[in-house]
Amino acid sequence: MYPFSFTKASDTREALNAGRRGGRYIAGGTTLVDLMRETVERPDTLVDISDLPLRDISVTERGGLRIGALVRMTDAAAHPKVRTTYPVISQALELSASAQLRNMATIGGNIMQRTRCTYFRDVSADCNKRDPGSGCAAREGFNRTHAILGTSDDCVATHPSDAAVAFAALEARVRLLGPDGSERTVPFADFLLKPGSTPNREQALQRGELITAVEMPALPRPLRSGYLKVRDRQSYEFALTSAAVALHIRGGVIREAKVAAGGVGTVPWKLPAVERRLIGERPSDALWAEAAGEASDGARPLQHNRFKVELLRRTVERQLRIVGDSK
DSSP states (O other), rough: OOEEEEOOOSHHHHHHHHHTTTOESSSOOOTTHEEEEESSSSOOEEEEEEEEEEOOEETTTTTEEETTTTTTTHHHHHHHHHHOOHHHHHHHHHHHSSSHHHHHHHHHHHHOOOOOOHHHHHHHSTTTTTTTSSSSHHHHSSOOOSSSSSSSSSSSOOOOSSSSHHHTTTOOOOEOOOOOOOOEEEEHHBBBBOOOTTOOOBOOOTOOOEEEEEEEOOOOOOOOEEEEEOOOOSSSOOEEEEEEEEEEEEEEEEEEEEEEEEEEBBSSSOOHHHHHHTTTTTHHHHHHHHTTTTTTTOOOOOOTTTTHHHHHHHHHHHHHHHHHHHO
16 A cells, blocks of 8 residues: 555535545545455545534425435434335345445445446556556456446446436436635536446536535335346445346336446446336336347447347346336
């Protein structure tokens, strides 16, 4: 690990001042500290923001839900309002990591975490995300766990967050506070960036900006939702595929559908074609299968992950059935 300076911010203004000077924010540190040990990340300054007042979970004026950026994953998953109104978020969080990590990691840190691509974490390997212009060793290397959607010639790494898949499905928004005190809100779909030719730029953050909360919009009720994660082993493993589904069914007809997939995209992958196929239809096994058939549109599998195309369809179909048939 390389030398660095460390400061603890006592309030938001102090944190923003340090961020404007190039400091890296840290709270739980469950990802950043690992990357620093592996010399993948080499920040000059860490700014501990764990004392900032960003730990509230509240209902918004329009009836949505706001989760503070420093809410621990465990606390968000267990919160009664999250569990009852958006169980897809609770389930995604509880399937994310060990209890010890969930007790430390924050919501803001979770959506900011970097890929688990082994080539990204191996500083001897070519990786455009870590070292722009060096190449992408994963494209011709062992790429079984890599992305089939949203890839580019420069990067095929998946985004690892489970909670981010739920946020993407629900069309959440990320609230940001700038160094000058200005606030802005970014749709979740625009916050995490596809790699394109600049895979080293992963979020739509401006220098020194601080995530203050993630907000879910008010969706029609009753809303059925849930998260399914398919992985090589039952626990402590990242997704090969996953599906976050939320359905509003009234009068026996699907009035609203929100669907996203994880483990297959360079960012959590919204599935609008699946959603369109569902809306206005009556739930049935045939409908789930037909809609899920749209899930892999645009997929570009690599040598070792072609199985993900069919696995994605089956994962989405299964979760549509689980959520759609629930009471």
